[in-house]
Amino acid sequence: MTPEAPVPSRPLRRDAVENRDRLLAAANQVFDEQGLDASVAEVARVAGVGMGTLYRRFPTKDALIDALVHQILDITIEMATQAATEPDGTGLERFLELSSAYQAQHPGCLPRLWNTDHAMVRKARRRIADLLAEAQHHGRIRPDLTNTDLTLVMFSIRAIVATTRMHAPDAWRRHLDLLIAGMRPGPGELGHPPLSQADLDRILTRA
Amino acid sequence: MTPEAPVPSRPLRRDAVENRDRLLAAANQVFDEQGLDASVAEVARVAGVGMGTLYRRFPTKDALIDALVHQILDITIEMATQAATEPDGTGLERFLELSSAYQAQHPGCLPRLWNTDHAMVRKARRRIADLLAEAQHHGRIRPDLTNTDLTLVMFSIRAIVATTRMHAPDAWRRHLDLLIAGMRPGPGELGHPPLSQADLDRILTRA
Amino acid sequence: MTPEAPVPSRPLRRDAVENRDRLLAAANQVFDEQGLDASVAEVARVAGVGMGTLYRRFPTKDALIDALVHQILDITIEMATQAATEPDGTGLERFLELSSAYQAQHPGCLPRLWNTDHAMVRKARRRIADLLAEAQHHGRIRPDLTNTDLTLVMFSIRAIVATTRMHAPDAWRRHLDLLIAGMRPGPGELGHPPLSQADLDRILTRA
Amino acid sequence: MTPEAPVPSRPLRRDAVENRDRLLAAANQVFDEQGLDASVAEVARVAGVGMGTLYRRFPTKDALIDALVHQILDITIEMATQAATEPDGTGLERFLELSSAYQAQHPGCLPRLWNTDHAMVRKARRRIADLLAEAQHHGRIRPDLTNTDLTLVMFSIRAIVATTRMHAPDAWRRHLDLLIAGMRPGPGELGHPPLSQADLDRILTRA
DNA sequence: GATGAATGAGATTTCATTCAT
DNA sequence: AATGAATGAAATCTCATTCAT
Secondary structure (H helix, E strand, C coil): CCCCCCCCCCHHHHHHHHHHHHHHHHHHHHHHHHCCCCCHHHHHHHHCCCHHHHHHHCCCHHHHHHHHHHHHHHHHHHHHHHHCCCCCCCHHHHHHHHHHHHHHHCCCCHHHCCCCCHHHHHHHHHHHHHHHHHHHHCCCCCCCCCHHHHHHHHHHHHHHHHHHCCCCCCHHHHHHHHHHHHHCCCCCCCCCCCCCHHHHHHHHHCC | CCCCCCCCCHHHHHHHHHHHHHHHHHHHHHHHHHCCCCCHHHHHHHHCCCHHHHHHHCCCHHHHHHHHHHHHHHHHHHHHHHHCCCCCCCHHHHHHHHHHHHHHHCCCCHHHCCCCCHHHHHHHHHHHHHHHHHHHHCCCCCCCCCHHHHHHHHHHHHHHHHHHCCCCCCHHHHHHHHHHHHHCCCCCCCCCCCCCHHHHHHHHHCC | CCCCCCCCCCHHHHHHHHHHHHHHHHHHHHHHHHCCCCCHHHHHHHHCCCHHHHHHHCCCHHHHHHHHHHHHHHHHHHHHHHHCCCCCCCHHHHHHHHHHHHHHHCCCCHHHCCCCCHHHHHHHHHHHHHHHHHHHHCCCCCCCCCHHHHHHHHHHHHHHHHHHCCCCCCHHHHHHHHHHHHHCCCCCCCCCCCCCHHHHHHHHHCC | CCCCCCCCCHHHHHHHHHHHHHHHHHHHHHHHHHCCCCCHHHHHHHHCCCHHHHHHHCCCHHHHHHHHHHHHHHHHHHHHHHHCCCCCCCHHHHHHHHHHHHHHHCHHHHHHCCCCCHHHHHHHHHHHHHHHHHHHHCCCCCCCCCHHHHHHHHHHHHHHHHHHCCCCCCHHHHHHHHHHHHHCCCCCCCCCCCCCHHHHHHHHHCC
16 A cells, blocks of 8 residues: 555465475375374464464365465376477387386375366366377377376386385386386287276366 | 194184184275274284283284285295296296286285395295296296296386376286387397395395 | 062163163253263263164164253243143243243253254243233233244244353353343333244254 | 544544454354354355454453353344334333344344343343333333343343244244233233342343 | 455364274 | 273374474
């Protein structure tokens, strides 16, 4: 109202944004160490803020976890975009390596990855579908592999990362080698039909 | 484990065994339906016994879950033994299909499968190693695949089963097709070194 | 199972019943003193039991309050039944006096009285309707008074009891005198139409 | 209360008054809709001001509610003054109708009406006493009715309004008919002694 | 003087485990 | 040996009030 300050409304938000970042960082740390069953009070303590501040930013524990997943999906989508510039249809493999490595460093909210925030998951899966088409076009990936197969591949990597992260943080690389070997063109087709998109949507909605 | 007490304890012990079986069946049902977060009180209720009886048989909730895993591993080992009779090195593939199908019907304690009850897991993994050797001997599986790789494969199937069981209970078959395609002999070796047995032991101890 | 005790299943419940009674008594005391906003933890503390015990008996705070209301309605219905034996249509007045006096001694859950436990409230109101008809038959109560009017009368007494209980615990008697004076047959009819039964039902459902 | 500060504070004060009015209007709306348990944050939000502004005007939530009661009492006193001009001792009845109708439209702070702001309540009750005396002088109201009886009458109406406002907003009119019928001169006196002024004062102080 | 972010105690509810009967 | 009632320590979420900007 009064013309005393030149900047009108933003400075009030600075501490709030800082706190939000601190909370997300704390949540990543705590969930990485203790799993998603860790208490939100612990997150607030590590972030150095009160419970009410956490509540103000994230009205529920789920909302906090969703925000973490959102961050990871953001980066993941960016990685898919970057990988699309790789030559000769190698983008898909590059993306799987990049995103897996990233997830290995943020394992806390992996159980929720792919199972929340429908819009971003869809976006990520569209990008991955493009990478798959390009890889198939270059003959690097078997023609009968579908995008739903790739989603199961990512579930698989997620599981290996979550299981091995403490004692063998690179174990997923070997497993990814195996999965990619299975994705290469081979003599016959995969014996069973792929998961339908509709079934996958139901799984992603809440699983 | 302990030798039986003289004479008068036998009829009581029969009740005890009945209770134990009822509890395990109830636990399977409840954990299948509600996940491992279901309360032990619910298990006792479904079993039709009191909490005290449950705790007499299984001193902690963990012990109850371990017993379920024990059951599954028992069957799994039996399946491996049976699969070993398959001809032409197809036993491994047969075993993976059989055990996966069985796990898909007992998904409740999957999160703990492979991560408890060291002795039985070792026994199961020894049998699987035999199947692997036989399959490699017949040229059905790539020579550079190790037994630790197979453990990750089973982690992978476990994850797909757990994720898809509600809405697409057969989805794991397609994923297993892909994994086996990757396990087939191929032009090159897998790019990264396999997980060491020591690392896997640490993971299995508690992960 | 074993024939050692003559009484089969009841003794196990004795402490539970005791605790339930202690909890109801404690809830009455605490709510009388502090109002319904008092914490259930305080109720448990006064009762000398743990929170879990309270929860086992009353799965929610509402359930606890409902149980108190249930008790009061039980007594109230009994009072209505007794009052019906009074001669010359004086039963209604007797009932209003008795039930008001009783409520004055259990003011804690008055805010919920008449607004919960639909079945019992309906039963109580049926008994009161009988008393009203009898009183009107004897010419003690104006003919145009309806049962919904009487419910408002009871709301009114409830409010006076709740407001004056601390400093003038008998104030409701004077107010009841006034209400009964208004209920006596008079020269004209009451100017406005009575509350319809349907509207009252809606009010009682949740108000 | 305090004399105004010299010159430069006047425009600021105008803002302040605007804010105060906005807050009171918002509080009325919010408390009417959600009851007195509504959060002060909601009041501030509806008023379009910050929490700090609210707390500058009203140092506690209680103070805010008291201000609302103050407003209602202001209008109520004005209604009593107007009603005093009615002829033939009908002023009291007119006042009861007017003030009840007004309260029915501002039910939010009814639970606190008559129980705060001692000075204004006394003033209102003095005016009502005058109306009562006039009505008794004209023989419209029974001679043994006291001013404390009338306060209980207003408690009663408050309760009926609060209970029925959602589903039968005019129900209080019928109840007021009944109360006035009881206040009319009758054959005998009311059976019990009226509430003493001293007891009522204690009740009003905090009940 | 205004803003709204931060606080943190406290409320209800849950549940693995113990123990009196 | 069986029962299931009791325990009490969390966990999540709420909100009146304070205070940095």
